[in-house]
Amino acid sequence: MIQNITVLGSGVMGHGIAQNYAFAGYMVHMYDLKEAYLTKALTLIDANLSLLIRENIITQEEKDSTLERITVTTDLVTATKNADFITEAVPEVLDIKHTLFKKLEEVTGKDTIIASNTSTFSVAQLAEKMENPNRLIITHFFNPAQIVPLVEIVKHDKTSDSVVDTAMNLMKAIGKSPVVLNKDVPGFIANRLQAALVREAFYLLDEGVADAESIDLALTDGPGFRWAFSGPFKTADYGGHDIWKSVVENLAPELSKAEIVPKFIKEKVENGKLGTKSGEGIYTYSNSVVEEKVTQRDENLIRLKQIKSRK
Ligand SMILES: NC(=O)c1ccc[n+]([C@@H]2O[C@H](COP(=O)([O-])OP(=O)(O)OC[C@H]3O[C@@H](n4cnc5c(N)ncnc54)[C@H](O)[C@@H]3O)[C@@H](O)[C@H]2O)c1
Incomplete structure (x- = not known):
């Protein structure tokens, strides 16, 4: 049974993930390299919880008890001593993750589950240097992690079934909507869908079809408006597959097939x-x-x- 959870890295994602666990009643250790980062993370969690009070979703008592369940430390051994489950949210650099997993294998028991929040690495890549990769899994949260319900769960052929079940149950227990992938593919599901859309958005902008504001509005007040309730398949069912057959037949040849970063983004980064x-x-x-x-x-x-x- 999961009781103690450790979150490694308290940045953009780590602090929000720690908040989810603590709010659901778990004891949380949050670890980072410097006290100042942890102090900033606690300040952000405090502000996030205050916003939930203002929105009449939680009480002051719930905020206080959530904060009481979070302990912070810059010592990895202290952070992971009693951990049943660890979420790793350190920078997206393979070497940093490999080094950390190696240390975790030295300082934690074999049953402690290690869940990475990586956005781009496969479980197989993450596990490359581990002795016991059966306890490694990806639980990919979305920013802001304390609010967005989706968590993508990615396993590999060495991840044990019990690890998948535990991760799935934990995500449900903290109120998330977990989705388990059958294959370990780059970008998982949601970022692939998002990337396909962003490619087309930049293509339309590059081609001068409309200005950025209009393209953003076309999405937020168009498809995006209904996507919170109907995904692409439900949308296709509602529209009728005869219609969608024509839409894809007529539009597919027109869509961007670019395999490189759009000119617009490249220029922005260069400047x-x-x-x-x-x-x-x-x-x-x-x-x-x-x-x-x-x-x-x-x-x-x-x-x-x-x-x-x-x-
Ligand atoms: N930012 C996003 O929108 C987003 C969304 C989903 C997933 N992710 C993934 O989550 C992970 C974290 O991303 P982020 O945006 O929170 O990064 P971030 O840079 O905001 O935070 C990373 C934190 O890890 C700390 N850190 C660095 N090395 C460490 C180490 N060895 N041990 C412990 N802590 C260490 C840093 O001090 C920093 O506080 C990445 O793998 C990223 O790909 C990010």
Whole structure:
């Protein structure tokens, strides 16, 4: 039975993942390289929980008890001492993950499950240097991890069935919607779907079909508006497969088949226009606006989640 959970890395993803576990009642150890990172993570969790209070979703007592269940440390042995389940959310650098897994094999019992939050590596790649890869699995959360319900679970031929079951049950216990993949493919499901769409969006922009704002709006007030409730297959069922046959027949030859990064993104990166983190990307942002927009995004997502839970 899972009681103690360790989250390694307290950055963009790690702090939100730790919040999920602690809110669901698990004792959580959060580990990072520096105290300052952990302090920032706790501040963010505090703010996330306050937002849930403002939205009338949790009480002050629930916030306090959630925070009480989180302990932070910069010592890996302390962090993992009693861990039944570990979520790894360190940077997307294979060497860093390999080194960490090697250390984990030295300091944790053989039954401790190690779940990576990697976005791009396969379980097989992650397991390359492990002695006991049967306890390794991917549980891929979505940003903001404390709100978005999806968690993709990816196993490999060496992952034991009991590890898959435990990961699945844990994700359900923290209120997530786990999806298990039958194959270990790059990008899993959701990022592949998203990448296909982003490729087409940049193609339309490059071709001058419409401006960025119009393309964004066409999605958020069009397909995106209904996607929270009907995925592509339900949408196809509602529209009729005869219609979809024509749509694909007529449109497939017209769509981008680019295998390289769109010119637009390349130019932005070359000019240091990285988006909110540099103050300019496709749109322009000031620092205060970014914070405001992130809170606004989280508020909207929390409200959407509430509506979805009414189904
Ligand atoms: N950012 C996203 O939207 C997103 C979404 C899904 C998955 N992921 C994946 O989650 C993982 C973490 O991404 P992130 O965006 O949270 O990164 P991040 O850079 O925000 O956080 C990483 C944290 O790990 C810490 N760290 C570095 N080396 C460490 C080590 N050896 N041991 C412990 N901590 C260490 C860093 O100090 C930092 O706080 C990556 O594998 C990434 O691909 C990211």
